[in-house]
Amino acid sequence: MSVSTIHEAKTNLSRLIQKAERGEEVVIARGKTPVAKIVPIKKGKRRNLAIFKGKFKVGPEFFEPLPEDELRLWNGEGD
Template sequence: MQTVTIHEAKTHLSRLLRKVAGGEELLILRGKVPIAKIVPLDADHAPRRLGLDKGKIWIAPDFDAPLPEEILHAFEQ
């Protein structure tokens, strides 16, 4: 993984992004501290289709019912 400073990243952004597009990962440092990581997007990344888990998930009819008082009270402390 290549590391660059913020200044280098700003100065050579186009060149660095070509490397990332080619599969490399890039770590950006502020001084010696890593602050960001640039990774290539997954080429097979596609929007998720709705309904893929139809029939696989069960939700209780009362899933949105009010919580019992003792549990609700624990959240309010």
């Protein structure tokens, strides 16, 4: 883990991002106090929604506005 001041981070942002891409954590400090961290984003598996094709049908009524009483419940305005 490397530590950079805010000034160094502003000057070398591309280099710090490259470090994060390689898996390294980079700490940004204000003076000697750590205030932020640049970390790599973990890539997740892409979901294949095609497995649901033909399994169910969404009719046009799905897109109709909800009745007022149901909207109030969704908004926490009643029981």
